[in-house]
Amino acid sequence: MTDQMTPKDPVERLAALRHEFGEHGGVNMSIEASTTFTVMEAGTMPEIFQGQLGPDDGGCYLYGRHFNPTVYVLGRQLAAMEGAQAGYCTGSGLGAISSALLGLLNQGDHVVASDTLYGGTWAMLAEFFPQKCGITTTFVDVNDSEAVAAACTDRTKVIYCESLSNPTLRVTNIPELAKVAHAYGAQLMVDNTFTPLAMTPLEHGADVVVHSLTKFVNGASDFIAGAVCGTTEFIGSLMDLHVGPLMILGPTMDPQVAHSISLRVPHLPIRMIEHARRAKLFADRLDQAGVKVGYPGLSTHPDYELFKTIGRSEYGFGGLLTIDAGSRERAEALMDDLQNTEGFGFMAVSLGYFDTLMSCSASSTSSELTDEALRQAGISPGLLRMSIGFTGSAEQRWSQLERALNRVGLL
């Protein structure tokens, strides 16, 4: 397909992908469960091994850690969604992030990263990489272009951010950040886990997009999974037999997992729209009632206009909102009530599940951050993050939320 023919909308790009039929003509693809693949002529083995005669060049697949056709299909779906040339999937989001970063960074290189990142990513950059391979990171407010530029050195190879910061839900100005990155010869890598479909960072100048598929894309909280999207050359380099992190570190996705997630991608637009519709309904009502609510779809949110400019608001403003309960004790009382009295949702980390999930970020998913880093990121101890589900009726859920807020004195 030529560039001119490539649809601009992620769901149109998904629909334009070749349909994968099952081995026996099934409407769903089959699972390629083999770890190794049969070479038909002995003489071709060396070329296949050197990657010169792959499945797209009239050769065949080689070995499952390298490349599996079922996993490849999910990679193509993610690439289509993101408008990337290529994509490949991993056993976890952190597997995708570490592989993509190590694909671009060598010993002694430098990263400029957002000061508000998923805890595991923060620990990777702040602690793991410096200790294990001498890659260092400076954390800044990535929407402060001057601070980003000031942090760049001649060893800066990557600028790293999340499309929507976790858990503070600030929107990253991707076009601006891409300009700064490219001016300093660095690549912009964006974690788009929070905003599949609603944001497509590559179209705004990002170079690499990573995902935890464990969240919205999967949607049922039953698999840990991740993906990397970028140019064909970059994804190919991650598979290199000598220095490709996907090949050498082995964060391989299982084909059974790829198959399951692949069948949920077609429902993702419908799910995202409903997550976002409910989150917006609750956020509007909470805001009107004077509760301290954070949601980028509120016109009072500092990044509302930015989201509308760079996002695709037909898929909504995301499924997450935050409530600042003022203290950790009150946030915990609210969660206890919502789960154990009202049955509104579950106290659990993670997001993108069909039911509502609630956690206190400072003492859970952001607990890797130091107290100073938490303060710098604006994550207060009473900040409750909710991933709004779509089970039950919206009015039933609102009544539950309203009663619980009343009981803990927040309404």
Ligand SMILES: *Cc1c(COP(=O)(O)O)cnc(C)c1O
């Ligand atoms: C969950 C999450 C990750 C890590 O993904 P895993 O699949 O748990 O490895 C990375 N980034 C963000 C924004 C996440 O929410």
